[in-house]
Amino acid sequence: MIVQEELPMVAIPSMNDTHLEESLLINKLETSASSNDIESTLATLKELLAHTAMHFSTEESMMQEAKFLEYNSHKAEHDRHLSELEHIIKYFEGNKDTNAIMAYIKGNLKAWMLDHVKTMDTVMAEHCHTVNS
Numbered sequence: 001m002i003v004q005e006e007l008p009m010v011a012i013p014s015m016n017d018t019h020l021e022e023s024l025l026i027n028k029l030e031t032s033a034s035s036n037d038i039e040s041t042l043a044t045l046k047e048l049l050a051h052t053a054m055h056f057s058t059e060e061s062m063m064q065e066a067k068f069l070e071y072n073s074h075k076a077e078h079d080r081h082l083s084e085l086e087h088i089i090k091y092f093e094g095n096k097d098t099n100a101i102m103a104y105i106k107g108n109l110k111a112w113m114l115d116h117v118k119t120m121d122t123v124m125a126e127h128c129h130t131v132n133s
């Protein structure tokens with residue numbers, strides 16, 4: 001589970017709100033998968049994908065508007081993560097293995113999310129915040 005205190009805060013409040021929503025979705029996914037609820041796990045995976053796609057495209061527009069120089073590497077990381085999530089959903093639709101989803105959350109998703117916010121998002125928020133103020 002991700003607790004709110006673990007989430008690094010960035011310079012743009014709306015991004016912090018989005019990151020909090022994302023962490024709550026990841027927690028919901030963990031609850032569904034750990035109780036072996038296949039239907040809810042799949043629905044939450046799809047909800048997380050839709051939320052993440054929207055979240056990333058908002059960040060990408062902000063970076064473009066602020067002419068952020070590291071746009072390409074940040075966007076590439078977003079694209080990589082989205083295609084990983086799509087791949088995980090396809091895999092789960094095939095084998096309905098909630099243990100694999102638990103392993104993904106604990107071995108990858110949670111750490112990735114916190115690290116991405118702490119590194120790439122922190123830098124881009126600082127830049128966009130400075131340009132816009």
Ligand SMILES: [Fe+2]
Nearest residue numbers: 059116120121
């Ligand atoms: Fe990002």
